[in-house]
Amino acid sequence: MSSIEAKSLCKMFGTFTAVDDVSLHVKPGEILALLGPNGAGKTTTIRMLASILKPTSGSAKIAGYDIAHDQVAVRSVVGLLTEQHGLYTRMRAAEYLDFFGSVYGIDSSTIQQRTRTLLGEYKLLESAELRLGQYSKGMRQKLALVRALLHEPQILLLDEPTSAMDPESAHHVRSSIVELRSADRAIIVCTHNLFEAEALADRIAIIRRGKIIANDSPDDLKRKMVGDPVMELRLACSVDGALKHLPEGIVEIASGVNWVRYSTSQPEVINPKTLSSLANAGIPVVTLSRVERSLEEVYLQVVREDDSQEGVVDGR
Amino acid sequence: MAAEASTPTTLFSGAWIVARREIRDQFRDWRVLAPILLLTLFFPLLMNFTASQAVDFVGRYGAPIIGERLIPFLLMVVGFFPISISIVIALESFAGERERQTLEPLLATPLSDGQLYLGKTAASLVPPLAAAYLGITVYLIGLLVKVQWVPSAQLLIQILSLTTIQAMVMVSGAVVISSLTTSVRAANLLASFIIIPVAMLIMGESMIMFWGLYHILWWIVLALMLIAIVLTRMGLRLFNREELLARELDVLDLRGTGRRFWSSFLSGARNPLEWYGGLFSKSLKRIRFPILITSAILLTGFFVGYKQADVFRLPTEIFDVNALDKDWLEILREFGMLTPSGVVKILWANIRAFILATILGIFTFGVLAEILLMAPLMITGYFAGSLTQAGQGAFQYITALVLPHAILEVPAAILAGAAILQLGMAAISLPKGSSLGEGWTTSLAEWARISIGIVLPLLIAAAFLEVFLTPRIAVWLLSGS
Structure with a gap:
């Protein structure tokens, strides 16, 4: 109650x-x-x-x-x-x-x-x-x-x-x-x-x-307003050979020489799979971390949407 | 399930918590303390000196009565000066808290409106009254020592009652103002509505005291007591947390007021027929109690007038109603009374009386309007009584000279009186939560509906009857010709 x-x-x-x-x-x-x-x-x-x-x-x-x-x-x-x-x-x-x-x-x-x-x-x-x-x-x-x-x-x-x-x-x-x-x-x-x-x-x-x-909730607001969580994978080597070892269901957003960012709706499932797949392939992982999106992004997105359509997003 | 709520139990315990804090706070403010101390200690001693000098002076010229009257007058002044501070404290009560932004936490507590309002009122009353009593004591001790003067018990009670009740009137009025304004400045500007009548009252009291008509002071005490009760009730009705907190500006919203008036005036009617129907089904129902009160007052007026004929007797020979013959009609015609211009004259006289009654009623909670409307009935009653004294038939007189037009004029007077009473009482009978402006505009619209829809048509018809029918019936009934 x-x-x-x-x-x-x-x-x-x-x-x-x-x-x-x-x-x-x-x-x-x-x-x-x-x-x-x-x-x-x-x-x-x-x-x-x-x-x-x-x-x-x-x-x-x-x-x-x-x-x-x-x-x-x-x-x-x-x-x-x-x-x-x-x-x-x-x-x-x-x-x-x-x-x-x-x-x-x-x-x-x-x-x-x-x-x-x-x-x-x-x-x-x-x-x-x-x-x-x-x-x-x-x-x-x-x-x-x-x-x-x-x-x-x-x-x-x-x-x-x-x-x-x-x-x-x-x-x-x-x-x-x-x-x-x-x-x-x-x-x-x-x-x-x-x-x-x-x-x-x-x-x-x-x-x-x-x-x-x-x-x-703050997390759900972020997911709804600015998309799925974004992960950043940093390797001790070049990412070129590593990309094919990444599990299915992830969306690559950006990449550099030794890093790649991807989004996923199920980080709790996808991230362990990613680490295990890379470990099996002998690719050394430095870090796998979540890229923080600020609430400011969410807020501005909500305000923009409100301005354009005056729609209400209610998670309840 | 609801959680357990805790609050101060009684109206007075809650009010006292509010008052106690404020009183303590006042005694920490030198701007309040300094004048209170000055008026309590220094001023009575100055009055002592003035009184003894005056008594000596007038005694030398054989006019001791002036000294005798001056001493009680100064007693009243000594009591009044400290209570004049109460108005400053009271004006500050709500408006000041609002300005200092301390009001919202207080309004968010479980204190009821009554506890807050009475607490503020008590806090404004107690320190100045204590100072006034102390000042009176100092003055009396000084007089006892210097000129061996002791007031009679009656005079002392009168002065203490007057001081107390005057403070109550000023404070209750000032708290009303303070709760209706958004700033201390606005409250101070509106304070003239209290200061001017009180100044006039003090002048009146002074004259009464120099005249030696001390018994009249009791009537003043009684009248002030009624005013204090009315003002306190008015304040409680007008007290509105929302208005206190949410109103930002004291602006005059003429357009909004006009819309509210028009909407209340129409009362949801879509055409004149519906409007007229609503007048009888809604408006008359809403003023049924004022109608009863006004009817009772007018009836009382007639009987008071009738009884006064015993006291103020007229020579019996002036009552020869049989002298009303066709010549009398000619006289009336010469004055233009049996013509349409006579209708206009009578109608205009009645409308003027109605407008005057409305204006007086607005400022006196309807009281003076009722008295004004009562006057013609008193006069009618007086003549009826005098006719009875003279052995003439009062019933015959009323039937011939009054009834033909009074059958419409008296209902018009009752309805007019009721509408004015409703309007005058608007400030103290507001629906809870309405602002003074809203309540008053709605009552004004109701007054306008009744005036235009019923009172005016009745007065027009009554004027026609009075000009064209009543004189003929009078001649026919009283002279038989």
């Missing part, structure tokens, strides 16, 4: 359609990256799922609660990291978390205990005595994430979680997000950062002009 289940969500502001027929399913323990440019409708989708905005049409259930009818319940099981950190700058971390903990109905001893643990985990304990206005951008973002985690929500909606962070903090937060999945949390990460989407997500939904135009 999905923790997040959205069906045909639409949101209009006057005559402007911000979100158009968005359907999403996120299972417990799964991370979905909602990838799209600024103004694509990511934040509006997240706000609807957090029961802050009411959908114009469509429906969604969050941990079993309807976003339109059980708004208070939805908000209490969702941890939302907003795009802007939204900290009260005159407060200190513990006081700030105490306020939000009380709002979620958590008793004060539990708040204190979780505050200590989370601040420690996110390396904010040393700055606990500072006013939040004195925090750096990265520290503010981390504290905002702590705020979102304080009530141990089953659902996490993270809007640009590493947007203001230095590389080290961003790496730390990404690792934390991956760890958060282990407690059977369903997580949606909104981002326009392709690297982040690929690093974090089990599935990526590309959103553009309010519509989901692709939704699949």
Whole structure:
């Protein structure tokens, strides 16, 4: 059963359609990256799922609660990291978390205990005595994430979680997000950062002009959008005599003096065959590796296709 | 299966969590603290000095009464000055959080709209009120020491009540404004809608206090209490997370408003016949409660007028309804009343009254409109009562001089009053989730439908009857000729 289940969500502001027929399913323990440019409708989708905005049409259930009818319940099981950190700058971390903990109905001893643990985990304990206005951008973002985690929500909606962070903090937060999945949390990460989407997500939904135009695992998206995986074989000798020993079913893409690139839909079958065939022929292999295709290629391909036909690729 | 959700249990516990944080935050801001301290400690002492100097001065010229009236007046001023800060805090409540981008995390919590709204209201009220009470205490202690003046218990309760309720009115109004605007600047600009009436109120209270009519202050307290309740309800109805978060600009969308008005005005009708059918099947149904209220108010007006005839008696000899003969018709004709121009005159008078009632009703939640429409019924009742006093038949009088046209005019007044009441109450009876603009435009369209479709035709017909039928029936019934 999905923790997040959205069906045909639409949101209009006057005559402007911000979100158009968005359907999403996120299972417990799964991370979905909602990838799209600024103004694509990511934040509006997240706000609807957090029961802050009411959908114009469509429906969604969050941990079993309807976003339109059980708004208070939805908000209490969702941890939302907003795009802007939204900290009260005159407060200190513990006081700030105490306020939000009380709002979620958590008793004060539990708040204190979780505050200590989370601040420690996110390396904010040393700055606990500072006013939040004195925090750096990265520290503010981390504290905002702590705020979102304080009530141990089953659902996490993270809007640009590493947007203001230095590389080290961003790496730390990404690792934390991956760890958060282990407690059977369903997580949606909104981002326009392709690297982040690929690093974090089990599935990526590309959103553009309010519509989901692709939704699949990163590997499947790549396969669908830019073809089968490409392998690169490097030999200790010339490839001329070696090509005839390559198994059937591979498509040669390019070759050099001592290397060849081929694509295959079944690398797990074809690659062992290739190695064994070359070994039997006494041809020394230096490396057989996968040529990484960037998500950027996929993204640009999806956008191009959307521009030309406005088609939807959905792997579900 | 749904996961377990946890939230603050009661309305007030949640509201208090919000208020407590804000109050703490305010006490960390020197811009809030400095004026509060100044007005709490320095200003009452200054007023003490002013009061003792004034008492001495007027005492020398044999006018101690001015001093006697000045001391309670300054007591009110000492209480009022600190609460004037509450308006600044309240205006900042939602608009400021929005500007600082701290609102979204708060709106994403399980706090209900009521908890957020009341929390913000309480946070704006508590520090200025505490400062006001402290200021009053300092002032009174100073007076006791300097001129040995102690207020009566009634005066003290009156001033404390006035201070409290004035703060509540200002804060509830300012929180409404703050929740409807996108910036503190816009909220400040709109604050004149609160500041100007409150300034006028303070001037009125000052005159009442110098006049020594202290009992009137109780009525002011009562009226302000009602206004505070209405404003709080209005704020709760208008509170809209979506509007607070999603609205980016305070722009006037005239085209969008026009479209909404026209769509509500047509109410899905494709031709005039359907439109008229919808008027009776939909619009009248929608205003059935305002119709009941207005009917009750107009009926009450008639009976109040009737009873007033006992109090304000007219000489009986002026009532000779039998004097209404054909000569009377001639007099009416000379004034152009038995001609089509008479119809226009009467119709125009009624339309003017209707427009005036609408304008007054918009700004007073419909209250002044109902009072205005009640006035002719009170006068009619008063004359009916006076006729009864004079031994003339009130029933005969009403049947002859009023009923022929009132049979259409009174329903027109009831429907007009109901439509205005609906329009005036639009801000406090919005469907949840509608914005003020949306709700008001829809109510204005409903008012226009009823006015054009029913009230105006009834008034035209009533004017014809009043000019051409009523005088003849009156002469026929009352003089028998």
